[in-house]
Amino acid sequence: MAFEIIESCVNCYACEPLCPNQAIYAASPHFLIAAEKCTECIGDYMDAQCASICPIEGAIIDEMGVALNAPGSLTGIPPELLAKIDQQGTAAVL
Numbered sequence: 001m002a003f004e005i006i007e008s009c010v011n012c013y014a015c016e017p018l019c020p021n022q023a024i025y026a027a028s029p030h031f032l033i034a035a036e037k038c039t040e041c042i043g044d045y046m047d048a049q050c051a052s053i054c055p056i057e058g059a060i061i062d063e064m065g066v067a068l069n070a071p072g073s074l075t076g077i078p079p080e081l082l083a084k085i086d087q088q089g090t091a092a093v094l
Contacts, residue, residue: 002035002063003048009059015050024050 002023005015009030016024016031021044023037033050040062041048051060051068057075058067072079 001040001042002038003033003040003050003068004035004061004063005031005033005050005059006061008056010056012055014053014055015060018049018053020044020049 005024007030011026011030013026016026019038020041021037021039023034023039024031025034048060048068054060054069055074057069057071057073060068062068070079071077071082
């Protein structure tokens with residue numbers, strides 16, 4: 001039971017001070033989570049603190065590989081539109 005920060009992390013330092021278990025640490029090229037320390041904030045908070053503050057959609061995933069802040073969850077842009085932008089480029093969609 002541990003979350004993982006993936007390569008889309010931009011090292012903004014928002015999550016690191018919020019972790020109640022000091023499981024998040026700076027590494028190159030992005031922050032990482034020490035699996036042995038991560039409790040997913042169970043017993044400390046209702047929501048995972050790292051995901052609650054993370055400004056990057058999809059940067060933190062659970063043990064099943066599911067994004068805690070799924071694409072579109074922060075921006076309000078539907079995932080279908082994001083996929084279309086990725087395929088066609090921004091100018092083609094706008």
